[in-house]
Amino acid sequence: MSDLPEAQALALDALVARHAGMPGPLLPLLHAVQDEFGFIPAAAIPRIASGLNLSRAEVHGVVSFYHWFRQHPPGRHVVQVCRAEACQAMNGVATEEHARKCLGVDWHGTSADGQFTLEAVYCLGNCAAAPSAMIDGQLYGRVTPERLDELLAQRGKPQ
């Protein structure tokens, strides 16, 4: 495991210092780290552990438990497609299949050009306008395969 570049290490230490005093600091800190780096780098774990007086195993256990935390850098855009029942009732399975096919990846994979990471989510709370997807934090309803093509094209995916 390589150590973090110095600038990243400094940024990380600042985040750790900012969170260390709060009750139950680990999840808020991991969110802050992911917001900063796009994922939780393996090299960040020992620093987080020592900053919060936890073991590396405890921190790694938490990172790997939660679906939201990524252990690898994502593509430029993160595409989250809902797989839950309400979306399935509106043929969301077709959107799921189309997403995997047109990006050429399986769930949690990143397209060969590094542009798109595809993630499965279980409910975005938009169940009255299913199927739903979220791209870079932006929510979309009634995402048919055709609509998904439009949304990906807007983000520079060649047709």
Next chain:
Amino acid sequence: MSIKVFVSRDAAALALGAEETAIALRHAARQKGVAIEVVRIGSRGMVWLEPLVEVEVAGVRIGYGPVTAGAVPALVAAGLFEGRAPGALGPVEKLPYFAKQERLTFARVGLIDPLDLDAYVAHGGYEGLKRALSMGGADIVKEVSDSGLRGRGGAAFPTGIKWKTVLDQQTDRKYVVCNADEGDSGTFSDRMLMEGDPFTLIEGMTIAGVAVGATRGFIYLRAEYPHAAVALREAIEIAKKRNWLGRDIQGSGREFELEVRMGAGAYVCGEETSLLESLEGKRAEVRFRPPLPAIKGLFNQPTVINNVISLASVPVILAKGAAYYRDFGMGRSRGTLPFQLAGNIRHGGLVEKAFGATLRELLYDYGGGSATGRPIRAVQVGGPLGAYVPESQFDTPLDYEAFTGIGALVGHGGIVAFDDSVDMAHMARYAMEFCAVESCGKCTPCRIGSTRGVELMDRIMRGGTGRAGDIKLLEELCDTMQYGSLCGLGGMTPFPVISALKHFPEDFHRDRGDNTAKASEAHHVLP
């Protein structure tokens, strides 16, 4: 004076283009030289009309919808701002979908700017807390108990009993935790409330704190709800500035601090003890009970932990009295529940009704039948752990006990409709797969049972001579999961599986051949 135009900023409306519509309205008004004020509101809950545009004409809000950004110029030219453009829906509050509801908890959602504290107070906000501040803790708890309010997250445990247990603990530090980890598919009432009227939740939590003697609260919000996070954090800052939160609330000498904490995509955190583990910064593994969270909860201290809608129903109970709330509903299900119509439904959205309405009423009178126009074959009520209900049971009243009586649950009030193209064996397989993905791993029936359940469903769907034995094995597995799991995730996953098998056996006895079975397996996302 400028014309008031209302456009929702609810995530569901934004997902359908409400932001672009609001921009187009401002632009069109400038071009026309008309002064308008675009007020961003929560959603009325009529999602099929979003983006819904409401124009105030002589004090009445006239609706148009859905209005995409592209449709705005023509509508404005035809007199939208004067309420004269053709295609008007009429006064929004007179639309039957809206007018026939009993909106107690959602009274202000879609009516006011969610972050306008003055509008909140002008529409009855903080009346409940004002009254609570003049009462003793025991009297507040009694009021909540007398209202008959039961946990709206799904478990339907009497809220007053939880509060009484915390009140009775003699410790220096207690907590109020709001379970806003609304992970059930087909549910969005928590999200709509938090985005559309966040002060109601803040007021409800403050009342809980005052009642039981807790001075610190946390809202545990799921990471998939970024819009709600922004709304809540802004509302908390406003409430602090205006002295509705902090060290000396409105000069009462009472203290309550509140903070939003984000979840990280774990469905199991909807279970209260795993949520507490997560708040403490650990893997969200379910705790053994006892001790109850009310006795040893967050950081080992007595903790009130309630769902968003439970807490958001408290202000109206305190403001109007327990009897007012209790007078709605039937049997032991008192008050109202915001039902959510989702999935394959024509008029999807939120309908707050007193308990006792039937599923058929909601699906057809409100929902207008399926979106695809095909017959509704199955309805899943109460989220991914809820049973699939067949048409023959659509006349069951929505009441906790009546639904338990048919082997189903009301849960958090999510209603997901499926038309006759649904493959119920696939849905049963999905229920097991979801449990396998989301299991916290602490107990064996859930962790291993769900994976074995997926394998069994694959064999059953493929067909062949072993099917009868496999179905029997599936039933036994469900029995083990239901009675042997530590929490509701493993314990209730059998509900959708067994109800699908019971009501739609033909789907379990159809040979799909290897290709279809493989297609189903291709969706496997187990790590």
